[in-house]
Amino acid sequence: MESWKVNLISVWFGCFFTGLAISQILPFLPLYVSQLGVTSHEALSMWSGLTFSVTFLVSAIVSPMWGSLADRKGRKLMLLRASLGMAVAILLQAFATNVWQLFFLRAVMGLTSGYIPNAMALVASQAPRERSGWALSTLSTAQISGVIGGPLLGGFLADHVGLRAVFFITALLLTVSFLVTLFLIKEGGRPNVSRGERLSGKAVFASLPYPGLVISLFVTTMVIQMCNGSIGPILALFIKSMAPDSTNIAFLSGMIAAVPGVSALISAPRLGRLGDRIGAHRILLATLFCAMVMFFAMSFVTSPLQLGILRFLLGFADGAMLPAVQTLLLKYSSDRVTGRIFGYNQSFMYLGNVAGPLIGACVSAMAGFRWVFVATAIVVLINLIQLALMLRKRARVPAR
Structure with a gap:
């Protein structure tokens, strides 16, 4: 099998586990905020919105920086950074004792994000141009599958093993993404963009x-x-x-x-x-x-x-x-x-x-x-x- 197809299959599973891991926390995030001591309806609504949004806000700010680093250091390294970084950030959320700690860790989670866009960029750079549309569309089904299954799995686990345990399971799934990336993905030649040549x-x-x-x-x-x-x-x-x-x-x-x-x-x-x-x-x-x-x-x-x-x-x-x-x-x-x-x-x-x-x-x-x-x-x-x-x-x- 061609190397780009092997990489496509490998990052498909990485993206699936990443999408599953991220989305399975979202349905019960307000419940976790409440468990951390936020009681009033107004405060609960505010903190639920803030803890949800801060991840995306931080990600929006740092994504171009990670993209630039990927052009210089390689996309596999960025995939490893994102999967391991998010695994650690989500694992630490299980130990939060107040809502400020959760808010900070959700911000850190945004800082370490970027698995899926780097996977897209890796596949885009390796797939033949005439098949890039099919390759990117196929890869997008991984995230879609994860987003569909995540809330269902997260709700089931929260009901049966407790809210904090879901963070441990989510971190485990992201660790699987890290291992899939480490052992199965072959990037080939390094990008020829040095720091001095960075645009x-x-x-x-x-x-x-x-x-x-x-x-x-x-x-x-x-x-x-x-x-x-x-x-x-x-x-x-x-x-x-x-x-x-x-x-x-x-x-x-x-x-x-x-x-x-x-x-x-x-x-x-x-x-x-x-x-x-x-x-x-x-x-x-x-x-x-x-x-x-x-x-x-x-x-x-x-x-x-x-x-x-x-x-x-x-x-x-x-x-x-x-x-x-x-x-x-x-x-x-x-x-x-x-x-x-x-x-x-x-x-x-x-x-x-x-x-x-x-x-x-x-x-x-x-x-x-x-x-x-x-x-x-x-x-x-x-x-x-x-x-x-x-x-x-x-x-x-x-x-x-």
């Missing part, structure tokens, strides 16, 4: 043939994550408003939250392969349009079943959007700055993770649940128009 941020963009389009793709990544996150704060409450007599709101909410991941698993490799044939830009524009239509349609649903069906259909688009963006970023950047570009893109992804829930909560408070879906659709529409214009401009303007 400044301005020089990185000056080296790109279409810097405006690359920035537009960063914004698209942020919008994709923002739209995925905007529904989170209101999903359970919206379902309850449609089915007030239901006795299993939590189960319904969990199912409807997870169902896009199932369809994304189905669509990601297939649409990635199609993108290799017809162009990733066509796949990206088509899936953004489909997502916009689905969000508009969700604002009119009258039952949880209708919402679940539309979210399942949304997942088919979700599975292709981020891999298509990454494929285009690979196409429009050189090997010398791939790590930096993927690092910047990851920063925008984390910013979307932070902004999405905030926007959803604010729109819901001001205008009601259904307007969250409308506002999300409008954001996608604006981004779709802007990206289409940039792609059209790229087609007219030769690379410099």
Whole structure:
């Protein structure tokens, strides 16, 4: 088997365990904050939001730095750093005795993050260009699988072995990622980018043939994550408003939250392969349009079943959007700055993770649940128009 395929299989398992480890803590994080002595409803809401968001905020700040280091020192080293660093940070969270310690350790967790973007950059740099869309889409199914299974496993473990024990199990899973990376991944030649040759941020963009389009793709990544996150704060409450007599709101909410991941698993490799044939830009524009239509349609649903069906259909688009963006970023950047570009893109992804829930909560408070879906659709529409214009401009303007 070709070495890049062996690496793809190896980092797939690494990304799966990483996604599983991170997502299985999130469902019970407010319960853990409460266990650490935060009692009032207002304080519990505030600390739950802060401990959740600080990881993404710190990650957004440091991702370009890790991307730059990956270009100079190699991506395998960054994968080892991220998996071991997060394992230690999560293990220490099991020993937190107050919420300030948890907040600090969640910030450290953000500082050590970066396994998945570095795995993406490794696969992107090794896969043949004509198969990069399929390779990145296949790798994205690992994170999707982990994010689907994580909350289910985390909830089960929290109920049966206790909250603190979940941190030990999560650290163990990340240690497995570390060992998979250490023994199975072969990077090949080291990057030929020394510290002295390291480009400044301005020089990185000056080296790109279409810097405006690359920035537009960063914004698209942020919008994709923002739209995925905007529904989170209101999903359970919206379902309850449609089915007030239901006795299993939590189960319904969990199912409807997870169902896009199932369809994304189905669509990601297939649409990635199609993108290799017809162009990733066509796949990206088509899936953004489909997502916009689905969000508009969700604002009119009258039952949880209708919402679940539309979210399942949304997942088919979700599975292709981020891999298509990454494929285009690979196409429009050189090997010398791939790590930096993927690092910047990851920063925008984390910013979307932070902004999405905030926007959803604010729109819901001001205008009601259904307007969250409308506002999300409008954001996608604006981004779709802007990206289409940039792609059209790229087609007219030769690379410099």
